[in-house]
Amino acid sequence: MFHSVIGILVFLILISLPAIISSINIIPGRMAYVCEVLGKPQRRPLKSGLNFTIPFITTISYKISLQQRQVETLSEVKTKDDVFIEIRWVLLYSVRDDDDAIFNFAYKVTEPVKRLVFKVENEIRQISSTMTLSELYSQRNAIASQVIADQTTDALESGLDIHNVTIEQPMPPKVIQEAMNNKLAAIARKDAAQAEADAEMVRRLGIAKAEAMSKQLQGEGIANERKAIAKGFAEAAATLRSSMTDASEDAILALMLNVNQNDMVTTASRTGKATVIFVPTDMNMQNITSTSAGRFIPTPE
Template structure:
């Protein structure tokens, strides 16, 4: 008799075990009784009536993401592929609507995304699609929220994650960008070359100015030295003409000496004679006398003209 009850005991144990079930965190289980909705169970260990109640389905209450790829045309007749990511979740208090009103929520969401994107993008040029992708995402989110809320779905966020124009269009855009960069680089190079030329010219002008100033200072010091030499010679009884002759002769021989001391210089042949210094002085005196006569003649002529 004991063996006769074993199958019933086992069957009863199985039925007892099947009356318990577990619902995971952030999920919900829909219980039906004889095919009719009975209740919604949330996370934890739950009990149902064996052979009467069954788990019709489970829904995740976590945030989920659906990626939708749409191909459409822009205002400037460019075909472009957009990837729109929709983040959504089932509203805890509307699990019934989410389970029973929609068989395929992914398809429903995809249809609305297609409808909004193909209504918005054809109003924009390709460049505007890149700039206003956030506006497209907001338009999709607004449309989905209005449509999916009554079905128990909350649209958390929509993102336009990729914009991929036609291959030929991308190649043309790359060529345009490369040409713009080359043009900008050429402009910068031209500006840099112009600045270098200007700065070089300024440096050369400054060098010439300083060189001229140096020569003027040098000549000024030479004249001052000659003046002091003449004054020294005058104090010992040598008149100005004799002093000038002595200075000219001294500089003449100093020049010859410096040329002879330069070992690296090429051979230079110069006419030289004992009276060379005297001849130079006579020539200078004659020049000064002639210039004084010309100056006096010009003054007299101007005076007569004024009278």
């Protein structure tokens, strides 16, 4: 009898052993298992570690990774200036480590990742259609930021977190690349010609300013020279009046004018390059001689 009981127990253990083993679930890290009890989804998933389920009643419906994943896609877009180019972009996403998010990822939307990729691609195309090709080159990061801001809430409804969207350098057709290079080269040549013209204008303006300053200084020199001559004449006349009290004003003036003419002729003969000197006919040598000798010519009444 005892042996029969032991045999029955061993038999029952052997029969239930697979069920016992199947009720033990060791879940790896960064994984979540969504279970159903008699076909009813459970909102609380099984997390990493040792977990137990009820055999034949609880089934594991979804095994969901919580690690970050990426999708790389090549999309053709049309720019505002009617250029068709291909843009390669990368979507970095993950299932949020939250019970409701995991449940929504499993049951709310069919193929949530595929849906998210479609929406991101569609928005990239829409934004690109409002930009020119040059703007698309320079504002890739702004486009990615706008896509993340617009799609984060919608993605979270499916249990997904968007970590980053990277838009790589657009690749226009070879013909467009050559046209862009030619345009940039033409702009560079235009800028160089403009810079050269500006430099020439600055140079000429500098020369004109220098000439104007030179003439101004020359005029000031001539004016100062004339002031000095006038001052010298005034001082000479005053000296003559004080030392030659008997001489008339006309005699003093005639003496000064003739002395000045004689100095001019003498200076020209010494420093000039001319071989012939024409002496003015109105030089009154008699007055000069008489005045120098002290015989003054009376002033006409």
